[in-house]
């Protein structure tokens with residue numbers, strides 16, 4: 001992937017997500033792997049794309065802030081409590097707490 | 099390969115949606131509470147990361163709570179719950195957004211996103227969780243940077259990244275939620291990844 005972007009590099013970049021996701025045919029996959037062996041720039045590029053995907057995945061692994069979680073729990077209790085007192089609950093009576 | 103399967107706790111925290119929905123139908127109250135919490139969590143994340151506002155998050159959570167409660171008791175196909183949930187959350191978000199116009203409207207062109215000759219290696223490694231406190235700080239900072247990068251994406255790309263990379267939906271599920279073809283999901287995802295890679299490379 002030198003300056004000016006070789007046409008084969010450009011075509012390769014378009015395939016890289018499917019390469020990472022294991023979504024290419026065996027032949028295409030081999031062709032990409034072959035290109036990567038001979039093109040350090042594209043090889044670096046794949047690695048940085050992989051890291052990007054991993055970082056995004058990680059960025060989403062957040063739990064609710066405590067105050068937000070507490071309000072979410074309160075909403076659930078209110079809803080299920082209302083349903084129960086209204087006598088319309090189609091659900092079981094496995095109450096584990098009050 | 100599925101990382102979430104490692105964290106299945108005693109309380110069944112990470113039970114899959116179909117299992118949870120089936121349990122709800124047998125009258126399992128804890129399963130119902132868990133399902134309602136997960137629906138609210140999904141709505142919260144969607145609000146923050148796709149809809150772009152904490153201000154709407156609580157409304158979104160309340161909305162998801164009520165709709166999930168109504169839906170869970172009459173759903174025929176537990177397998178369909180997940181796509182139903184995300185479609186519901188997304189639609190509610192679209193309705194709330196109609197008043198606003200703060201979308202980046204540009205499309206992502208490949209030329210903009212091609213790598214420059216020496217930039218490939220600067221995207222940082224994902225940090226290990228649960229180590230030293232300074233790593234927690236670094237992780238938090240990294241998360242903010244990634245969310246800021248996500249926020250710069252056009253929404254039609256952002257929603258695909260969110261559903262696929264963050265929420266772990268399959269390509270087919272994303273296509274169903276968003277109402278586009280699977281090929282289109284892959285194209286948007288790829289463009290979005292190239293964009294994010296470029297945004298994150300300076301970290």
Ligand SMILES: [Zn+2]
Nearest residue numbers: 001009039042
């Ligand atoms: Zn190349």
